[in-house]
Amino acid sequence: MTVTRSNRYSFGSLIFFAVAFSVGTYFTFAAVQGDFGLFRRIEILAEKRALERELDRLDAEVARMENLTRRLSDDYLDLDLLDQQARSILGLLRADELVIR
Numbered sequence: 834m835t836v837t838r839s840n841r842y843s844f845g846s847l848i849f850f851a852v853a854f855s856v857g858t859y860f861t862f863a864a865v866q867g868d869f870g871l872f873r874r875i876e877i878l879a880e881k882r883a884l885e886r887e888l889d890r891l892d893a894e895v896a897r898m899e900n901l902t903r904r905l906s907d908d909y910l911d912l913d914l915l916d917q918q919a920r921s922i923l924g925l926l927r928a929d930e931l932v933i934r
Contacts, residue, residue, distance in 0.1 A: 901914070
């Protein structure tokens with residue numbers, strides 16, 4: 834009877850360790866490859882850096898546009914910008930200029 838009993842204990846121990854190993858392997862895989870794993874975290878950080886660069890670029894563009902808008906406002910008149918806009922949009926020329934086409 835002791836022989837069958839020791840076999841039963843060893844088989845139960847084997848099952849316990851197999852299940853524990855499987856659960857450990859699953860959680861290790863999930864920690865590395867899962868939706869909230871290490872690889873996903875690295876992807877999110879790279880995307881964050883790219884979005885921060887794009888935000889900086891857009892902030893600079895907005896600042897440039899605000900500057901141009903302020904320069905065309907009634908409170909502040911930039912003659913160079915006004916001259917440039919009149920030439921490009923309206924096709925105006927000064928009296929002392931020649932047009933070559």
